[in-house]
Amino acid sequence: xxxxxxxxxxxxxxxxxxxxxxxxxxxxxxxxxxxxxxxxxxxxxxxxxxxxxxxxxxxxxxxxxxxxxxxxxxxxxxxxx
Numbered sequence: 001x002x003x004x005x006x007x008x009x010x011x012x013x014x015x016x017x018x019x020x021x022x023x024x025x026x027x028x029x030x031x032x033x034x035x036x037x038x039x040x041x042x043x044x045x046x047x048x049x050x051x052x053x054x055x056x057x058x059x060x061x062x063x064x065x066x067x068x069x070x071x072x073x074x075x076x077x078x079x080x081x
Contacts, residue, residue, distance in 0.1 A: 061069045 064072065
């Protein structure tokens, strides 16, 4: 008895056909999609950048207070124009 035949007898009823096909060495069927990560690296980098900006905003707000922080933001925007 071959190794694949023994595996089919032992666990064949518990595994789907496409997994058994992988064990046997044949190609996977067309209906099986590739596994992709849920979050891409670009999305994680954007989220990390947003978190850094948010943390910096909170730190400045706590340090300077609401009124001074607001004045600093307005002065920065005015300097851009």
